[in-house]
Amino acid sequence: MTDREDSHNPDSTPDNPDTPTVSTPDTTRAVSRRRLFGASAVAGLAGLAVGAGGAVALKSSGSTAAWPRSAELVTTPDRAAAPRVSGLHLQFGADAAREVVVTWHTLGSVSAPTVRYGTADSGFGTAVSARTRTYRDSKSGIEIQAHHARLTGLSPDTDYVYAAGHDGAPPELGTIRTAPAGRAKFRFTSFGDQGTPTVGKIVDGKALNDNLGSQYAGDITSAVESLAPLFNLVNGDLCYANLSTDRIRTWNDWWANNSRSARYRPWMPAPGNHENELGNGPIGYQAFQTYFTVPDAGSEEHAQGLWYSFTVGGMRVIAVANDDVCLQDGGNSYVKGYSGGAQKRWLESELAGARADQGIDWVVVFMHQVAISSADKANGADLGIRAEWLPLFDKYQVDLVLCGHEHHYERSHPVRGTTGSETLTPKPADTRKDVVDTGKGTVHLVIGGGGTSVPSNHLFFPGDRCRVITAVGNADPATGKKVPTYVLEDAPWSAFKDAEHPYGFCAFDVDPGTPGGNTTIKGTYYALTGPTSELKAVDTFTLTRPRADR
Numbered sequence: 001m002t003d004r005e006d007s008h009n010p011d012s013t014p015d016n017p018d019t020p021t022v023s024t025p026d027t028t029r030a031v032s033r034r035r036l037f038g039a040s041a042v043a044g045l046a047g048l049a050v051g052a053g054g055a056v057a058l059k060s061s062g063s064t065a066a067w068p069r070s071a072e073l074v075t076t077p078d079r080a081a082a083p084r085v086s087g088l089h090l091q092f093g094a095d096a097a098r099e100v101v102v103t104w105h106t107l108g109s110v111s112a113p114t115v116r117y118g119t120a121d122s123g124f125g126t127a128v129s130a131r132t133r134t135y136r137d138s139k140s141g142i143e144i145q146a147h148h149a150r151l152t153g154l155s156p157d158t159d160y161v162y163a164a165g166h167d168g169a170p171p172e173l174g175t176i177r178t179a180p181a182g183r184a185k186f187r188f189t190s191f192g193d194q195g196t197p198t199v200g201k202i203v204d205g206k207a208l209n210d211n212l213g214s215q216y217a218g219d220i221t222s223a224v225e226s227l228a229p230l231f232n233l234v235n236g237d238l239c240y241a242n243l244s245t246d247r248i249r250t251w252n253d254w255w256a257n258n259s260r261s262a263r264y265r266p267w268m269p270a271p272g273n274h275e276n277e278l279g280n281g282p283i284g285y286q287a288f289q290t291y292f293t294v295p296d297a298g299s300e301e302h303a304q305g306l307w308y309s310f311t312v313g314g315m316r317v318i319a320v321a322n323d324d325v326c327l328q329d330g331g332n333s334y335v336k337g338y339s340g341g342a343q344k345r346w347l348e349s350e351l352a353g354a355r356a357d358q359g360i361d362w363v364v365v366f367m368h369q370v371a372i373s374s375a376d377k378a379n380g381a382d383l384g385i386r387a388e389w390l391p392l393f394d395k396y397q398v399d400l401v402l403c404g405h406e407h408h409y410e411r412s413h414p415v416r417g418t419t420g421s422e423t424l425t426p427k428p429a430d431t432r433k434d435v436v437d438t439g440k441g442t443v444h445l446v447i448g449g450g451g452t453s454v455p456s457n458h459l460f461f462p463g464d465r466c467r468v469i470t471a472v473g474n475a476d477p478a479t480g481k482k483v484p485t486y487v488l489e490d491a492p493w494s495a496f497k498d499a500e501h502p503y504g505f506c507a508f509d510v511d512p513g514t515p516g517g518n519t520t521i522k523g524t525y526y527a528l529t530g531p532t533s534e535l536k537a538v539d540t541f542t543l544t545r546p547r548a549d550r
Contacts, residue, residue, distance in 0.1 A: 082168030083108045087255030087291070089262035092231060094295035096179035096312045097156035100266070101293045102130075102164050105146040105255070107248075110166035115149035117162035117176070124163050135290040138279025142248050148293040156181035174263035179230060182359065183314040183512035183519075183547075189224050191505035192235030192272065192368060192404015194450035196253040207453045211240035211250045216503045217451025218257050219533035223526065225261040226535075227507055230312065232265060235404035235447060236272025236322075236368025241287065242332045247277060251287060268294065270319040271306050272368035272404060276331025283335045294319070297346055299339070307343050309350050314512055314519065314548070315362040316354040320347060322369040325388040327469050328379060329482035330369070336384070344388060351396035361512070361519045361548050365393065366402040371426065372444050373406045373466060374497050378456040380467040380486055386424040390442075399438040399543060400521070402506070404448040408457035409504055409525050411496040411539060414441030419492070423468045426493045433495050435542045443543060444493075447506050447525070455502030466491040496539050501527030504538065513547060520544045 083106035093099025102115045113130035130147035137144070149164065157180040165171030180186060195213030207214035224232055239254035241247040258267060269292055276284035282302045294308040306321035323331060324339045354360045371385045393401065394416050414436055415426035429441035436443055449455060461467075466489050472482035498504070504527040513519040525539040 082106075082110055082166060084169050085165055085172040086252065086259075088164055088172045088174060088259050089255070090174070090176060090264075090266040091268060091292060091294055092179065092266045092310045092312070093150070093152070094308075094310050096231070096266075096310050097181040098152065098154045098178065100151045100154065100176050100178065102128075102149045102151065102162060102174070102176075103146060103291070103293060104164050104172065105144055105291065106166070107142065107144065109145060110147070111168070113147035113149070113164075113166040115151065115162055115164045116171075117151060117160050119158065119160055124161065130164075133290050133293075135280060135286045137247050137287070138277075139247055144248065144251075144287070144290060146290045150293070151176075154178050157184065172263070177230060177265065179312040181313075183361070185509070185511055186230045186313055187227065187507060187509050188231050188233065188312070189227060189229040189505055189507045190233040190235060190366065190402045190445075191220060191224075191447045191450040192270075192402075193237040193407055193448040193452045194220060194234070194254070194258075195237075195240050195452045196250060197257055197451070198253040209244075209453070211244040212452045212454055213240065213253075214451055214453040216528060216533065219528055220451050220503065220505060221258050221261050223528060223533065223535055224505060225264075229265060229507065232261070232267045233317070233366045233402060234267055234269045234450075235366050235402050236270045237274040237404055237448075237450075237452070238269060238272070238288075240274045240452070242274050242277040242284075247280075247287070251291070255291075268310070268317070268319065268366075270366050270368055271321050271323070273323055273326075273328075273330030276323060276333060276335065278332035283338050284331060284333050299342060299346070303339055303343070307346065309354075311360070313510065314360055315364060315510060316350070316357070316360050318347070318350055318354075318363070318365045320365060320367045320389070322367045322382075322385060322389075325384045326369050326382045327384040327472050328369065328382055328484060329472055329475075330379070334482060344392075347389070348392055348396075351392055351398065355396045358549050361545065362400070362510070362521065363396065363398045364400045364402065365389075365398055368403060369405045370403045370444070370446055371401075372410065372412050372491070372493055373446060374410055374461055374464065374491055374494055375406050375408060375456045375459040376461050376465075376467060378406050378408075378459050378467075380469050380484075383423060383468055383470045386418075386426070386468075390418075390424070390426065393442045397439065398442045399545060401442055401444045403444065403446050404450065406446050407448040407452050407455045408446065408460070408502070409449055409498040409506075409527075409539070410446040410494065411525075411541070412444040412493045413495045414438055414443050415493050416441035421489060423470060423487050423489050425466075425489050425491075428493050431495075433541065435544060438543050438545050445506060445523075447504070449501070449503040449527075450505065451503060457499050457502045460497055460499050461491075464491040464494045465489070466494075496541075498525065498527065498538050501529065501536070501538060503528040503533070515547065516550055517547065518544050519547050 116124035197218030
């Protein structure tokens with residue numbers, strides 16, 4: 001599944017704050033950088049992308065290439081000869097300051113899938129051919145083609161415009177903001193367990209469809225976009241296609257909802273149990289692996305793209321695939337141990353490398369299933385994660401772990417080591433809640449209220465208790481799932497849990513501080529409230545640690 005490396009240097013024209021112009025056949029209009037790249041980026045691009053009576057195409061300048069060099073946009077009659085551009089989205093490369101992948105998908109084959117891009121001043125002057133990856137859904141027999149254009153040699157902390165498309169269809173437009181190189185301030189967001197906002201009906205206020213979605217799945221996307229993060233982390237269980245009657249339609253609905261944000265900022269995913277779709281690839285993740293191109297971790301083909309890392313400023317971000325180590329049987333097939341230990345070896349190498357790097361202050365891991373949970377009659381914490389991952393998190397002083405799986409919000413104290421219990425209960429290293437020294441321990445967040453119609457915020461145990469999966473037995477004939485064994489334990493690690501609000505996400509503002517001092521991350525959990533899903537800051541905290549170059 002390895003992509004071809006298409007390396008094209010961007011136009012060397014420096015970014016200029018002066019107002020550039022975009023020409024159309026009947027008018028020349030000024031498009032300010034603020035309009036293209038600021039809070040109103042969507043509106044600005046919509047103005048570029050819609051022409052009177054037709055679709056936008058790049059104006060030919062005599063070039064024989066499918067996508068000409070001209071940065072001018074013209075309106076042409078709509079053509080239906082080719083599949084439309086769907087699900088346009090971005091992914092960072094391993095060095096988020098210099099590499100971005102632009103991806104879209106189609107039903108059916110296309111010719112010359114290409115991305116043209118440049119700065120606001122230089123226009124769409126550089127072309128990159130996309131590499132096409134396919135999968136055929138085993139349930140419907142429908143083939144999906146995903147087109148991935150790798151943009152390399154970009155300038156750090158720089159705004160770009162791009163147009164993605166192929167022969168016979170109008171292109172779709174977006175913007176890119178590359179990450180800073182070296183320590184800098186930035187914001188990112190995170191949540192898991194979204195589903196789709198496509199609702200069949202609402203009964204007694206509850207959304208009903210066959211993939212656990214709800215109208216709040218759309219509200220979450222709007223809310224994330226309103227904060228304009230540099231990137232967003234999706235902590236598994238993206239659209240729940242493995243539960244749906246029509247997997248392809250469910251993925252399309254998810255992309256239709258999220259492309260309105262993901263075409264302007266990378267949405268970086270970790271796979272969850274509901275990305276495991278029976279018959280789609282040797283271990284069920286082929287749809288996930290086809291739709292995304294993430295940094296290469298050197299894994300075997302069947303596991304490619306399921307774990308990876310990238311660097312933003314002074315932060316190393318690491319995605320892991322928990323179904324490899326979880327005890328719980330949660331997908332369409334039971335795949336525990338599919339990497340043969342390769343993921344664990346890779347993870348330790350990544351963690352050791354990050355902590356040895358004097359340019360890296362923060363190590364953030366995001367994944368799906370959890371090591372902590374105070375909810376009864378939900379999934380519970382998984383002993384497999386505690387046994388396999390937490391000793392590594394302790395050894396290499398991981399600062400922050402972001403999860404989904406449980407459909408609520410919960411935060412732990414910084415934890416390190418165990419209390420000595422058979423369930424490997426994480427041991428709190430400190431109990432201060434507002435300012436947390438992550439040099440003492442790792443903070444775990446459960447952020448699983450991304451939109452699913454079955455929230456678990458109403459299932460919290462009274463007091464501080466946790467239910468842990470410690471083993472699985474034979475499959476239950478009624479469900480086909482291996483029957484879990486649960487053990488109840490005290491939860492001294494629990495710092496905050498939101499029983500009131502079912503839906504929300506976290507925003508993180510990274511401040512590198514000054515040489516010789518501390519660096520901080522301000523975390524805010526925003527709940528969606530009221531009939532229009534207004535944002536309410538429910539939990540705020542500050543993580544702190546000495547800079548690595550101290």
